[in-house]
Amino acid sequence: MIVLGIETSCDETGVALYDSQKGLLGHQIHSQIDLHADYGGVVPELASRDHIQRLTPLTQAVLKTSQLELRHLSGIAYTSGPGLMGALMAGASFAMSLAFSLNIPAIGIHHMEGHLMAPLLEENPPDFPFLALLVSGGHTQLVYVHEMGRYDILGESIDDAAGEAFDKTAKMLGLGYPGGPEIARWAQDGDANRFRFPKPMTDRPGLDFSFSGLKTHTLTTFESTAKTAKDRHDVAAGFQQAVVDTLMIKTRRALEETGLRRLVVAGGVSANQLMREKLRLMTEKVGCDVFFPRLEFCGDNGAMIAFAGMRRLLAGQRNGLGFAARPRWPLSELKAPSAL
Numbered sequence: 214m215i216v217l218g219i220e221t222s223c224d225e226t227g228v229a230l231y232d233s234q235k236g237l238l239g240h241q242i243h244s245q246i247d248l249h250a251d252y253g254g255v256v257p258e259l260a261s262r263d264h265i266q267r268l269t270p271l272t273q274a275v276l277k278t279s280q281l282e283l284r285h286l287s288g289i290a291y292t293s294g295p296g297l298m299g300a301l302m303a304g305a306s307f308a309m310s311l312a313f314s315l316n317i318p319a320i321g322i323h324h325m326e327g328h329l330m331a332p333l334l335e336e337n338p339p340d341f342p343f344l345a346l347l348v349s350g351g352h353t354q355l356v357y358v359h360e361m362g363r364y365d366i367l368g369e370s371i372d373d374a375a376g377e378a379f380d381k382t383a384k385m386l387g388l389g390y391p392g393g394p395e396i397a398r399w400a401q402d403g404d405a406n407r408f409r410f411p412k413p414m415t416d417r418p419g420l421d422f423s424f425s426g427l428k429t430h431t432l433t434t435f436e437s438t439a440k441t442a443k444d445r446h447d448v449a450a451g452f453q454q455a456v457v458d459t460l461m462i463k464t465r466r467a468l469e470e471t472g473l474r475r476l477v478v479a480g481g482v483s484a485n486q487l488m489r490e491k492l493r494l495m496t497e498k499v500g501c502d503v504f505f506p507r508l509e510f511c512g513d514n515g516a517m518i519a520f521a522g523m524r525r526l527l528a529g530q531r532n533g534l535g536f537a538a539r540p541r542w543p544l545s546e547l548k549a550p551s552a553l
């Protein structure tokens with residue numbers, strides 16, 4: 214079975230082809246960073262307009278590089294939520310129309326399930342069950358993954374997501390967009406221990422996160438300096454360390470509480486090198502295996518959607534004729550393909 218995957222939930226257009234026998238055949242990502250950079254964040258209307266322009270040429274390109282034609286497709290998977298409504302509609306309309314014209318099934322995929330599956334695209338993928346730390350621009354969640362589609366949310370952010378905190382903090386420091394990679398770059402030459410940063414909610418029980426207080430603390434700290442380049446480097450480094458330590462402490466706690474011995478880390482923030490290093494060290498210490506996506510599949514991409522879609526389509530799941538795009542869609546509402 215060859216599945217075309219389409220991702221358009223936010224500011225990346227991703228397309229990919231996944232073969233259930235041969236694995237990933239090819240993928241293409243178009244990032245809208247340049248389009249939104251002047252505004253310091255994603256402008257939803259511009260995102261939708263760009264997705265619809267990119268989808269056909271990107272699909273042609275991925276078919277060409279994989280030496281395939283439309284008639285070879287056996288199904289289409291697209292991100293149907295959560296995300297920006299207009300952006301989701303662009304992908305859903307394209308995917309549903311193409312599936313209709315080719316008379317093949319289409320399936321809407323939960324964006325975070327896509328992220329969660331991304332490490333399964335690598336060699337030596339994890340077995341189920343595992344603990345997943347999902348860290349993206351819109352979500353920060355610790356999830357007990359019993360099997361594909363059977364998820365228990367153990368903890369999540371009660372305010373800003375980790376990626377969102379990176380983005381907003383970068384903006385406050387006068388750094389570029391998206392903020393995660395910018396903060397990480399500035400942090401490289403910074404002294405993370407010059408200022409004291411809180412590690413929110415780590416001193417009380419539970420697995421929920423909160424990053425908005427840390428964000429305010431970072432602003433206050435930065436405002437108290439002369440705002441030199443060195444101050445920016447040091448504040449960026451301190452902030453990054455506080456976020457990473459907080460994520461690490463809660464993840465270790467979740468591993469201890471669940472007794473799970475496998476950790477999957479995914480979503481845009483999982484590209485953060487400091488976090489990858491610290492989680493590697495922590496998991497080694499507690500004797501558990503850790504799985505990351507390759508760097509290009511940490512952020513949004515079509516490969517993870519094609520892969521998740523292939524699994525659901527193979528189990529016989531497909532959409533009805535009307536399509537659903539759900540800007541809000543709790544992960545816990547999903548069902549395992551085997552239970553459908």
Ligand code: KG4
Pocket residue numbers: 223348349350351352375376377379380391392393394397480481482483484485486511512513
């Ligand atoms: O998964 P993703 O591409 O989109 C959503 O589903 O939200 O995640 C994007 C987020 C942004 O907030 C971005 O700043 C953050 O991931 N990010 C990073 C890094 N690279 C991307 N955060 C920290 N360090 C990075 N290296």
Ligand code: ZN
Pocket residue numbers: 324328349350480481512513
């Ligand atoms: Zn994402």
